[in-house]
Amino acid sequence: MTARNGSATPRIDAVVKVTGAARYEGDTPMAGALHAALVAAPIASGRIVRVDDATALQMTGVACVLTHANAPRLAGPSSPIMLQDPTVWFVGQPVALVLAETAWQARLAAAAVEVHYEASPAITTMHQALDRAYAPASAGYVATDSRRGDPERAPRACEIAQRYTTPTHNHHPLEVPCVMARWQGDTLLVHATTQAVFAHRRRLAAHFGVPVDGIRVVSRLLGGGFGAKGSAWYPCLVLGVLAARHAGRPVALELTRAEMFTLVGRRQETLQQLRIAATSRGELTAIRHDTIAQTSAFGEYADPTATVSRVLYACPSVATTHRLVRVHAPQPNPMRAPGEGPGSFALECALDELAHELGLDPLELRLRNHADHDQHTGLPWSSNSLRACYRTAADAFGWHARPAQIGSLRDGRSVVGWGMAAACYPVYRMAAQAEVAIERDGRVIVRCGTQDLGGGTTTILAQLAAAALGVPLAAIAVEIGDTELPEGPYSGGAHVSASVTPAVEQAARALRHLLIERAVADVASPLFGDSPAGVAIADGLLAGSGRSEPLAALVGRTGRLACTAHDAPDPEPRVSAYAHGAIFAEVGVDPDLGVVRVQRISAAYACGRILNPLLARSQLIGGLVGGIGMALHEQAVTDRRTGRVLNTNLADYAIPVHADMPRFDIALVDEDDPHLAGGVKGIGMIGTVGVAAAIANAVHHATGRRIRDLPIRIEQLIA
C-alpha cells in the first residue's frame, strides 16, 4: 500500500482546550472522596523507626494515616513508594499518607506527622561511586553491550577520545499527575493521569489480587506526560488505590510540583566516553561508546544511551556498553527521547570534533559515512531518507556558506556559530486493537484504548477513520483512554501512531465493505442490486451507478454496524526501521559575558507517512524545545550532603521560556515506507535527538570552545 500523508487539520479538541471546557481526569467528580497528602522522607538512606501520627489524627477533617505498618499488603514485588516496608532509599520517598476531607486538611496533617528514622550512610551522587558501576540486565529494550569488528585495533589516521556528561532532568508536563480511585468490593474504578490504561490495569490486578475484569482505568485527556505518567507514575497511582482500599472510601491523590522532582521518574545523569577513529579521508574505522548512568538504590533502569552509535553511521568496528551506578536518589525512567537524546549529544559532538580535526565540513563527514543498511543487526533499512534530510535542512539553513574558520561570523558584539547534527530514533510498535462503528444516527465512533498525551492522537484517529471510511471529519467521534475500549498501546516512545494506524484503517475499511454490502443487499436502498465493486463512499454518501444514499439513511433503516481490527508488529522483523533527521543550528554568543542564544534552527525529518503535518510540526517543535532545554537550561541539582534535590520548582529548575525560542524552520521529507504497516514511523521522540549537539557544535564554531558537560553555562564560556 502506498503511504499517503494526511491533511493539516487543526486538532479536533482545540476549542475545548483553549476555552478551558476540557475536563481532565483530576476534574472528575467522585462523591465522598477523601484527599491524600504524602509525608516524605528527609533522609537518603535508612529505616523508619517509629511514626507518631497522634497529633495528625486529632486534626480537623483527618480520616486516617497510612504507613508501612498499616497499609494493605500488595501481592508481588513492590516499589518503596508503595508503603510496604520501613526501608528508606531516597529523600522524598513517601513514608506516610494522610487522608482527610479536604486536600488542605490532608497537607496540614501531613506536616504534623512525626517520623523517626535511623539513618544509614548514603551515596547521593553518581560520581561518588563510579568505581561501583555494574552492567544492568538491559538498556531500554536492548542488550547493554555490543561489539562488531575490532575497535581497538582498527586502522586510524585520526582519533577523538572525549568524555561527555549530561545531568539529571525531570519531565514536568504542565498537568500534575493525579489519581482518583473508588473500590466497590473487588471492583475498582480509577481515573488517573496515565500513559497506559491497560498496562496499569494489569499491574493493579496483580498487586491487589483481584480480577482484571473488575478494574476500569480511565485516562481520557492528558496535559502532557513525557514519560512521567507511565511506569514512573505507577507506584504513586498505587498509593491512591491502596489508600482507597484502606479507607473504604474514594480517594483523590494529586502530586505537588515539588513531588514531581522525586516521585515520577527522571532522565538519568550520564557520563559517556567516546572514542572515534577515522582514516585521513574521514571514513570511520572505529567507535567506542561507553556510558555510565545513575539508577536508584532499589531499582534498575538504563536508557539505551549508546545505541545511536550502533546504527547511525557506517563503521566496521563498533563497541558500546551501558553501566549503572546505584545512588540513593529517585528512580530514573524514560523521558522524551530516552537514550538517543543524551547519547546523540556525545556521539554528534564527537563527530564534530573529528570533522574539525580532519579539516572536513561536519556535514561532509556524515555524508561520507552514511550507513546503507543497519550494520548492528545486518538488516536492510525499512527506509532511510537521512540524506534527503541533510540536503533539505542544509539548503534551508544556507549551510554551504559556512566558513570553516572559528569565530569568523560576527554580528555586532555577538559571535555567530553554526553547528549541525544528525538524528535517528527507532520505530517502536505494539499490538493494537481498534473499533470503528457507525451508529443509527450516522455518527461514526472510533474506539481505541490508547491515550492522547496532548500531541493530537484523538485527531489522528478521527482523520484515519474519516479518510478510510469516506466520511467528513466532523462526523467522527473518538473514544480513547478507557479500559472498556479495545486495547490500544501505551503512550510513549512514539509508539502510538505507528501502532494504531493499521488497526484503525483496517477496521474502517472493513466497515466500509460491510456498509456497501448492506446497501446493495437492501431492497429499500437506491443502491439495491448494484455490484459492491461499483459502489464508493465519499463525504458520507454511498454512490453507485448514478444513484446515491447517505450512510445515515442506510444505518438509520438497518441498524448500527461496527468492525474491530487488530494489528501487531512482526515478532521477527526483516527490516530495521528508524526515523531520521538533520538539525542545523545558529547561535549567537556574547563572548565577553558568556551568554548563548539559539537564533535559528533548520531541521528536516523523515518519519514515514505523516498523518497530520500541522500536528507533526508542533510535535517536532516540542521536541526541539526539549533539546534546547537540554543544551542550555535543564538540570536537577542534588545537594551532595543530604541527597536532596534543591531546585524543586519551575523558577529554579530552568526550562526554556518563550524568549529563548529561535526561529524554527521545519521540513518533513516525503518518505514512503512500504515495509511498515500503515507506513508510520512516529514523531514524538526524534525532535529531541541531536539538538543539544547541534547547539554545542555551533557554540564551538563561534567560540572555539568545546563544551562537553551539559547544560552549557556562562562559567564554561568565560573561563
Place this chain on the structure above:
Amino acid sequence: MQPFDYARATSVCDALELAATRPGAVFVAGGTDLVPLWKDAVCAPPAVIDISRLPLGAVEVGDREIAIGALARMADVADHPGMAAAPAIVDALRASASAQLRNAATIGGNLVQRTRCSYFRTAGLSCNKRAPGSGCGALGGDDRRHAIFGASEHCTATHASDLAVALVALDATVDLVGGGAGDAGGDRAVAIAELFVTPGDQPDRETVLRPGELIRALRVPRTALAQRSCYLKIRDRVSFDFAVVSVAAALHLEAGVVRDARLAAGGVGTVPWRLRGSEQALAGARPGEPAFAEAAARATDGARPLGHNGFKLELLRRCVRRVLDELAGGA
C-alpha cells in the same frame, strides 16, 4: 499553608493599627513572593494584612525627584513615560521576573522579596535565615548562585531584587511609616543602601524595617547621573530568571570627564552591592581607557568566592566594563 488571620486595610493608618495589634503579621500586596514561600512552608505568618487596595500606587516624576508609591505595579512603573529620566530603573524592572509577575508584583514588595537560595526555600534543609541556628547548607554545598560579597559564616545567600540594585546606584530613598509607638515609631526616610543589612550572625534579619513598619514610597533624585544610567543583567535564560550577575551604572559626564559615577551589582552580594572601588577609579577620569579597565578590575575588590561561584568575579568585571562602554558610548 497554616491557617492565618486575614485583615484588609482601608487606609495606611488602618494598616499600621492592624499590624500593631497582630504580632508576627505580614503585609501582603502582590503576594508573588510571599504566597509561594508560604505554600512551601518556608514561612507561616499567623496574620496577613492586605494592603493591596491602599492608594499608594502613584508614580510622580517631578523636576528634581521621581516618587514611586510602594504599591505601584512593576509593569506600570516600567511603562511610565516619565521613567525615561532613570533608565536603570526601567531596565531593571523589565529584566525582572516575567510579564505576568510584573503585572502583579509591587515596588515595595520587590524590595523585601526573599532570597532565591535553595537552602532557604526548601523546608528541612539547614538555613540560618529560615531556621536560625540550623547552619548554612549552602556553604560547602551548591553555592553557584551565592554571594561573593557580604557573606558571613552563617549565610551567603544573595539578595534577589534587580530593582534594588538600580536604586542603590541612583541613591534612592525609602519612605517608611509606622513601626512602633512613641520615640521608636513615626515616619522616617532611609537611604536605600541603608535599608538592607548583611547577614552577619543574624541572617534572618535582612532589612532595618521594624515590626509593623511599612514602605510607603521610593524617592529617586532626578539628576544627570540618573539620566545616564543603565542596568545589565546576566542570567541562565533569556527571561524569567534571577541574576547570575547584574550591574547598575550611572555616569555624570561633564567637560569630557566623569564628574560622578555610581555602580552597584546584583547576584553577587548578600545585599545590593555598591562597587565603590570602581567608582573611585572613575571619579575625575576621562571616559574610556585606562579608567574603565581600572574600574572593571576594582569591581571585585574584597570579593570572596566560594566553591562554585568563582566565575562571578570575572563575569562581574566584564559586566562593569560592558555597562561603562555602553554608557560612555552615548556621550
